[in-house]
Amino acid sequence: MLKTYSNQLDEINEKIVVIANNILEANNVILNGLVECDKDLLDSAKESLKNMSPKTTEIDNSIIKMLALYSPEARDLRLVVSLFKITNELLRASSNTRSFIAGLSNYCTELDTVTVKDFAVPMQKSTVDCLITVVAMLKTTCSDETQELFNKLLIGESKTDDLYELLQESVFKQAPNIEDFGKFTKILSALRKSEKIADRSLDVGTLLLFARVGGEMGVRE
Amino acid sequence: MPIMSIEDFSFTYASAPARSLSNINLPIQKNCITSLIGPSGCGKSTLLRSLNRMHDLYPNNEYEGKLMLLNQENNEMENILDIKRENEFIELRQRVGMIFQKPTPFPMSIFDNVAYGLRISGIKNKTELKDRVEDALKGSALFGEVSDRMNKSAMGLSGGQQQRLCIARAVALKPELLLFDEPTSALDPISTAAIEELIVELKKDISIAIVTHNMQQASRISDYTAFMYLGDLVEYGETEQIFLNPREKKTEDYITGRFG
Amino acid sequence: MRLLLNKIVLLLSTVSALIGLAFLAWILFTLVGKGLSSLHFSLFLNDLIDGGLRNLIVGQFIMAGIASLIGIPLGMMAGIYLQEYGSGRYVRLIRDLSDIMMNAPSIVIGAFVYAIVVVPMHGTSGIAGSIALSIMMIPIVINTTDNMLSLVPRELREAGIALGASKYRVILDIIIKAAKVGIMTGLLLSFARIIGETAPLLFTSETSNYFSVDLTEAYPSLTVSIYALANDPTSSSRDLAWAASFILTMMVLMINLLGRYITRKKG
Secondary structure, eight states: OOHHHHHHHHHHHHHHHHHHHHHHHHHHHHHHHHHHOOHHHHHHHHHHTTTHHHHHHHHHHHHHHHHHHHOOOHHHHHHHHHHHHHHHHHHHHHHHHHHHHHHHHHHGGGSOHHIIIIIIHHHHHHHHHHHHHHHHHHHOOOHHHHHHHHHHHHHHHHHHHHHHHHHHHHHHHHOOSHHHHHHHHHHHHHHHHHHHHHHHHHHHHHHHHHHHTOSOTTOOO | OEEEEEEEEEEEOTTOSSOSEEEEEEEEETTSEEEEEOSTTSSHHHHHHHTTTGGGGSTTOEEEEEEEEEETTTTEEEEGGGOOSHHHHHHHHHHEEEEOSSOOOOSSBHHHHHHHHHHHTTOOOHHHHHHHHHHHHHHTTOHHHHTTOTTSBGGGSOHHHHHHHHHHHHHTTOOSEEEEESTTTTSOHHHHHHHHHHHHHHTTTSEEEEEOSOHHHHHHHOSEEEEEETTEEEEEEEHHHHHHSOSSHHHHHHHTTSOO | OHHHHHHHHHHHHHHHHHHHHHHHHHHHHHHHHHHHHHOOGGGGTSOGGGTOOHHHHHHHHHHHHHHHHHHHHHHHHHHHIIIIIOOTHHHHHHHHHHHHHHTSOHHHHHHHHIIIIIHHHTSOOHHHHHHHHHHHHHHHHHHHHHHHHHTSOHHHHHHHHHTTOOHHHIIIIIIHHHTHHHHHHHHHHHHHHHTTOOHHHHTTTOOOSSOOOOTTSOOOOHHHHHHHHHHOSSHHHHHHHHHHHHHHHHHHHHHHHHHHHHHHHHO
């Protein structure tokens, strides 16, 4: 392996980890914001995810260059191609996070404490756990560890899904009349983003599983 | 400034009906790796061998144009096609070294192999020879493997080791430009990888031109790439540009494997 | 049908080989039989005048040795010229001439040397004999050197030149060393060849019954003496001739075997 190839690969991986961490941090802020409803905090989180698109495009171009110059095979090829798709997933997750923050900023005062405490907070916590697992998966090179973390991710994403279902029920029960229904749909739409972020995390995890362990791309176990 | 500038250069082999190279214009950048790629018979080896006047071993070849080599002392370019005297040829070949496709260890000890060029250039002092031989072998990542058998015949080394020996032999003379003529095509993949890493290391001190029929090798290690076809230079540019966005259709056809 | 043809050809070739080998075996058998019985140690201590072979053996070696001193340098230099320096028409011409000379009848060479050395010197001599042998040797050495050098790969020469060495240094330091084994074997075999020659010596050095180091006179040689002894009516002479033939054969055989041994060991 030429030193320059593995150096460049490491650089790209680092940049992706940074982006994943940014998304993780923003979602942590959301977790706190759900309880305290601190608008400034929420805004700063949204700011931190600004300009994601040029960053991922830059990484994409680096990856294309690597494919042109190094003709990677087998494990190297799977990794490079996975990273190429992961930038897309992270871009979407970042976008979801920003929408989440936007929606939450408008409506967090409307939410009752029960809904928040019993459902929204655990759901977002689960999402944050998924993101933590993803960052760990990005950093490890061991295929056994990758498999373990992936299993954890599967469980985490499923939990987020379940919690969202319950949250949805709870919120609908509270909707007193049709006029408020529109408002609550908007609230749910924002909260739904958490579930979507967890989905994106699982997609990233699936790609990393393909890269490090093998098999076919896109087949969920 | 490039270390070598090939200007409007054409070449015809003795009693050949047509030119093997036509009006080549190409710089060889300093401390960079420039690769020459192209299908068999495109003239890349012919061009490389002109750069150290190797064709002069055989009579009646014809040159046209200029091959300008940078004189590091006065920073001027001098045409190496003007060289006529024996001692000037010797000096040229010590400044511009060559590594061949087939490893060519001389039938003598490892030490004598590496010291050969040094002795030719007049170095007789035993300590100096020993130091320079050691440096050259270290610089070719071979010293560790042969330090305990420097006086044994070089013919006992493996293919990859022999090729590194040839590189050490050339590097011992501290050349300014090293020409590699398909240096790894006779080697197994592991030896090939070792030599590629070595060449990338070498470019810190030496400018390098490499002919290769292995495109992936060119894309992996070179900074600049020149694509040749039927004696013409079709395209030249940074390797990244050639392999990602070639300007000429012929270049793209070759790189994507559509011909040749 | 083809199978049958194969078998027939195989049978014929084997039979031919056996016939050839049979004759060789017969010769050796006869030589050993007749020669061994006449062999005894005193042959190596006495000169022909006393019924021994000492002066003949020594003389043969001395003339072959002098011939080598002349023939080897000349032949090698010519061979090197042909392979390394020559070009085009002249090379082909010289090679062809050399081949013709290699096959020239040895008696003709003897006659030639008679004309150019013996006549002016007013008599036969060891010098003339040596010259005749060297003339026989040169084409063989040229051929060997030429061929062995041609086996050295072109890249080896180019690698030497690429380091700045001049042509003659590349030849001396690298090429000859690379062809060393082949050339040495060739030289040894050419020596074995001339040491068994009779015709070139017949009119040039004749032979002598006495031990001699004076090369300006007729000079003793084993081969010519075998001829003379064989024609002598006395049976003791004939027995001596057998012994001499046996010794000569053994000498040539030993040198040939040495050549083969060197090739196998260092090749």
